[in-house]
Amino acid sequence: MKSKYIYLILSPLVIIIAVFAVSALPEKTAENPIEDKSILAVEVDYAKLKTLQNTIEVTGKLRAKDRYEIYAEVEGRLLPSAKKFREGNYYKKGQILLQIDQQERYMTLLADKSNFMTSLTAILPDLKQDFTESYPAWNQYLKNLDINKSLQPLPEPKTEKEKYFIAGNGIYSSYYTIKSSEEKLSKYTIYAPFSGVISKSDIEAGTAVRAGQELGEMVNLSSYELEVTAPLKDIEHFKIGNKVRLFSSELENEWTGTVIRIGNTLDANSQSVKVYIQTSGKTLKEGMFLTAQVNSEAYKEAVQIPRKLIFDGNKIYVIKNNKLALQEIEVMETFKSDAIVKGVPTDAAVLMTNIKNPYEGMKVQVLN
Structure with missing residues (x-):
């Protein structure tokens, strides 16, 4: 009975002490707030305005500019000559190529x-x-x-x-x-029309030839012609007389060519136009592939950005106060995966990360 009274007296006392102890604890401060996981981390490029121009590259096959197909205009037996009429043999202009018994x-x-x-x-x-x-x-x-x-x-x-x-x-x-x-x-004696080599031989000495028969082919190796196909949107950069840089993926050499002709017809399938470039060089061979490189118009105070970051044809996003802001631009030229644009302020933080469904005012975090 005595212990029951003691329990009734101590229980309220314990509760009162516990309340005072909790109230005496210091309040927790929010020194490190929880980050908003919805804020995206993005990369930017600070715009440096400079003079830019596009480099256009087109590839084609090299052919000798002067090509002479040799045909017999008379009948008779082909006579042997001091130099055999064989592929690769070199003849000077005016030298006898072939003689038919006359x-x-x-x-x-x-x-x-x-x-x-x-x-x-x-x-x-x-x-x-x-x-x-x-x-x-x-x-x-x-x-x-x-x-x-x-x-x-x-x-x-x-x-x-x-x-x-x-x-x-x-x-x-x-x-x-x-x-x-x-x-x-x-016509019984055939002379070399220019200095060059035999590229094809279809006749043997001693055999009978007939009028109209093809005897071979001769090419001039001192001058070549490169035929390339340029996209219609780039054809304005190819003008007759313009110098063009030429190079090969197989050789380290470089050559200079000159645009001599531009086709007047458009390929409906590829929307391209043929361009002919004249060049020469000791290491060049007929049939090799060359790439022609020509520069477009130079654009001052421009920047180069990926095409995929351009919205509605004339807008990009820049970062202002860690928020996306639309910036109107003028697209000067597009090529491959990039574009040359004007209208970007100097040192503007241009968004370089492709964001899904971006919008103006969207909060982002710039990566250092």
Whole structure:
């Protein structure tokens, strides 16, 4: 009974002491507030305005500028030559490439010239009697005639009557027949039209050739032509006479080319135009691929940024007071994955992180 009274007296006392103890504890301060996990960490690039220009690169295949396909214009047996007509052999301009046996044609030409001399001799007495003024010229022409040389032009008749007399005796007909044979005889020997190498050979010495048959091909290695395909949006940067930098992915060399022609037709599928660039160099080979590099117009006070960060065609985001702010820009040129733009303030913190669904005023944290 006594212990029950003691318990009733001590219980309120313990509660009172506990209340005072809790109230005496110091209040907790929020020295380190919990970070808002919704704030994104982003990267920025501080704009440095400078003069920029786009570098346009197009690739094409190199071809010799001068190419000569060799065909036979006469029939006959191909004669052996001092230098065999083989791929890779070099010939100087004017050097004999091929010779076709012309002996039979040459003998026929000599016979025609002999008959022509006979015809001239036959009309000289009549010329002396009826055309006294013209006789000395025709007589001298006959004296100078050499059947082993090319015929010289006939004397000019002084009157219509004389012209009809000469024509009536078949002199003009015989003359032009011989000149035609002389021209045809010259086709039995084929000369190099320029200094170059044989790129294709389709004939062997001793074989018979026919008129119209292809014998081979010759190319000039001193000058090349590069055919490239430029996108329509970049064609304005290719102008006739402009210098172009050329390089190869296989070699360390560089060359300089000149734009010589620009195509007038547009490829409907690729929306591109063909451009032709002339170049030369000892290490160049026909058939190799070269890349042509040309610079676009230079833009002052511009910056280069990724195209994916441009919104609505003319806006980007900059960071102001750790918040996104829209900045209007002017896109000068786009290429590959970047763009050259103007209108960005100097040292502006341009957003470089691609954010999903960004909006103006959005809080961000700039990464150091």
